[in-house]
């Protein structure tokens with residue numbers, strides 16, 4: 841547990857939340873500032889800040905929980921679509937530094953966009969160059 845982390849405080853019952861699902865490693869609760877009815881966040885109970893920090897053995901359970909919660913939230917909210925995403929790091933909009941997966945119910949007429957509407961800042965690098973840079977890091 842990280843003392844100042846609000847999501848750790850929720851996990852440890854020091855802060856209230858509207859929990860919708862819980863298992864040994866994972867907790868899911870309603871987002872306090874929902875973007876749509878049923879907007880839920882799924883978190884690992886352990887204080888892990890970013891996706892890259894998540895131990896391999898927790899990856900499966902977290903995404904299994906995301907899958908289960910997505911199915912139930914869609915049924916409950918009577919929608920057949922969701923946007924699922926992680927603000928991974930401060931520059932990407934991560935306000936709470938405890939890994940969380942947003943599940944946002946979507947409707948065709950909700951006025952929102954797809955993930956492709958989030959950012960349009962593609963720079964001058966060609967796809968070849970970008971691929972080479974990433975492969976270099978894999979090879980490092």
Ligand code: DGP
Nearest residue numbers: 846857870871872873927933934935936
């Ligand atoms: P992000 O920008 O990805 O770090 O989103 C954090 C989300 O967490 C944001 O949508 C609001 C939500 N949130 C922040 N504080 C609380 C809280 O105390 N309780 C609940 N349920 N949600 C919170």
